[in-house]
Amino acid sequence: MIEISGLTKSHGGRPAIQDVTFSVAPGRVTGFLGPNGAGKSSTLRILLGLDRADAGTALVSGRPYRKLRNPLRTVGSLLEGSGAHRSRTARAHLSWVARSNGIPPSRVNEVLEETGLAGAARKRVGAYSLGMGQRLGIATALLGRPDVLILDEPVNGLDPDGIRWIRHLLRDYAEDGHIVLLSSHLMSEMAETADDLVIISAGRVITTGPLTEVTAGHPSLEEAFFALTSGSRP
Numbered sequence: 001m002i003e004i005s006g007l008t009k010s011h012g013g014r015p016a017i018q019d020v021t022f023s024v025a026p027g028r029v030t031g032f033l034g035p036n037g038a039g040k041s042s043t044l045r046i047l048l049g050l051d052r053a054d055a056g057t058a059l060v061s062g063r064p065y066r067k068l069r070n071p072l073r074t075v076g077s078l079l080e081g082s083g084a085h086r087s088r089t090a091r092a093h094l095s096w097v098a099r100s101n102g103i104p105p106s107r108v109n110e111v112l113e114e115t116g117l118a119g120a121a122r123k124r125v126g127a128y129s130l131g132m133g134q135r136l137g138i139a140t141a142l143l144g145r146p147d148v149l150i151l152d153e154p155v156n157g158l159d160p161d162g163i164r165w166i167r168h169l170l171r172d173y174a175e176d177g178h179i180v181l182l183s184s185h186l187m188s189e190m191a192e193t194a195d196d197l198v199i200i201s202a203g204r205v206i207t208t209g210p211l212t213e214v215t216a217g218h219p220s221l222e223e224a225f226f227a228l229t230s231g232s233r234p
């Protein structure tokens with residue numbers, strides 16, 4: 001499980017998130033949906049131990065990320081790009097991450113195949129398109145066969161084929177009993193991909209629940225979203 005409770009964080013005195021509380025169950029794709037600046041990245045950065053909360057807790061499998069024994073084998077994540085150095089090849093990057101996290105080297109070829117990068121594995125990352133960089137970030141997230149996948153805006157830069165590919169990948173990963181949390185500001189994408197939703201606006205969670213319940217009584221997720229957030233947007 002992912003369990004986030006009362007998470008609060010300000011930047012320079014301005015609240016980025018306030019009392020954010022939700023949980024994410026295994027076996028389902030959970031979409032973390034909100035407009036630009038709503039607080040999605042702030043929440044995910046704290047969840048991944050990259051930032052500290054002013055108040056509240058964010059637990060993965062019962063522990064804060066920083067206390068996990070084998071973080072990359074428990075949580076695979078994608079935040080802002082692949083994290084690979086531009087002068088490295090994808091294979092060199094993945095091999096280095098595998099080596100430094102006790103992951104068998106055989107996983108490198110497997111994730112290169114899984115993400116469609118096998119043919120570009122010897123190319124320098126600096127020459128990659130935006131979509132290839134996203135695929136490499138996802139390959140890195142998958143390397144440790146984690147129980148939990150946390151992806152911030154994973155379809156950024158992907159073409160329609162790439163979007164279809166990631167949609168299937170996330171669905172299969174969840175169906176295997178894993179936890180999948182992805183953030184997006186794209187409502188049409190969420191409507192296609194998520195089973196459960198957490199909607200955030202202006203730093204506060206507006207609603208959580210199955211997609212079908214959140215959209216009940218509305219012609220589309222977009223309409224539901226605007227009805228739910230009309231009082232909270234700045």
Ligand SMILES: Nc1ncnc2c1ncn2[C@@H]1O[C@H](COP(=O)(O)OP(=O)(O)OP(=O)(O)O)[C@@H](O)[C@H]1O
Nearest residue numbers: 011015016034035036037038039040041042043185
């Ligand atoms: N390091 C920072 N310093 C100052 N303000 C920040 C910082 N990080 C986030 N913020 C502010 O906190 C608020 C929430 O931002 P955040 O990036 O979490 O939103 P988001 O939902 O991820 O948006 P986006 O979809 O644009 O990525 C915004 O007002 C943003 O300007």
